[in-house]
Amino acid sequence: MQINTHEELVTRVSEEMNRRSYVFTVVATIFLPLGFFTGLMGINVGGMPGVDADAAFWIVVAMCAGIMVALALLFRLNRWL
Structure with a gap:
């Protein structure tokens, strides 16, 4: 009991x-x-090289997305996801 x-x-x-x-x-x-x-x-971008480029924001976004995809693949390979 x-x-x-x-x-x-x-x-x-x-x-x-x-x-x-x-x-x-x-x-x-x-x-x-x-x-x-x-x-x-x-993000504070004053004084950074490449800030004047029109595509600078999208380059940062693409880098963040690339890191996200790489981490998702790593998690999938380790079967954490």
């Missing part, structure tokens, strides 16, 4: 942790891209 009660308690705690992890994942999915976007728009 006592073992059954303990297993039920462990199951309830596990379900609560899973629910909280799910909520945290949803919140992070919403706010992490927003944080990245605001950080990208807040």
Whole structure:
């Protein structure tokens, strides 16, 4: 009887942790891209070489996208994703 009660308690705690992890994942999915976007728009570029080029912003965006794709491939190869 006592073992059954303990297993039920462990199951309830596990379900609560899973629910909280799910909520945290949803919140992070919403706010992490927003944080990245605001950080990208807040880059101080005064005095940097190449700032006068029309494509400078898009070069930075392409570099960020390339890093993102490389990390996604790395995660996929390690079966983390």
